[in-house]
Amino acid sequence: MAQRLLLRRFFTLGRSLSGAVQPFPNYLSQCTQTHGLLSTTSAKPVLTTARQIHVSHACRVTFNIQDKEDFQDRVVGSETPVIVDFHAQWCGPCKILGTRLEKAVAKQQGKVLMAKVDIDDHTDLALEYEVSAVPTVIAMKNGSVIDQFVGIQEEDQLEAFLKKLIGP
Incomplete structure (x- = not known):
């Protein structure tokens, strides 16, 4: 069951809300790594049907x-x-x-x-x-x-x- 959920999220990562399939590598090319968070660099971020995880940047003490x-x-x-x-x-x-x-x-x-x-x-x-x-x-x-x-x-x-x- 958990494997199916993981695969479903993986394959829906490349889908936009309009339903058009975008290849997974293109989605990653629009993102950069900043302070451990994934943020988009393009003017129009790709919205996916997969659940988004929001993480705040905590001060590392x-x-x-x-x-x-x-x-x-x-x-x-x-x-x-x-x-x-x-x-x-x-x-x-x-x-x-x-x-x-x-x-x-x-x-x-x-x-x-x-x-x-x-x-x-x-x-x-x-x-x-x-x-x-x-x-x-x-x-x-x-x-x-x-x-x-x-x-x-x-x-x-x-x-x-x-x-x-x-x-x-």
Whole structure:
């Protein structure tokens, strides 16, 4: 059943509302990729009978670190204060704290960013910042460590930690 629905949407992607069939590659040639969203570049966008998915462009305040150079660029070189969450996939408290941190950082509306570092993938960063247990959270401002804590924290403690980083 799900396969039939998927095929139906795929084949109706090339149909316009007038019923004329347009080849799938022509539809894609009229679109460009911008910020992860599909937008048309032609004056007359192609309307399809397939269901349209509307996605808003959210401000990305939480991101995963890919490598050491990415860490240098996005965390150490950031003008905005950054919370660095050193975590592991197998760590239960890390998952709980990660959700709480994301919520607290989102409340700050871009005043602070959050970088997530998986210690199993990036052991060099964990050693460099002397992470001996997970979860460990480090607050960085202008490339230097301001404050840190180890272990799970309550939401009000996290908000106080962020307020201290952001300042008055």
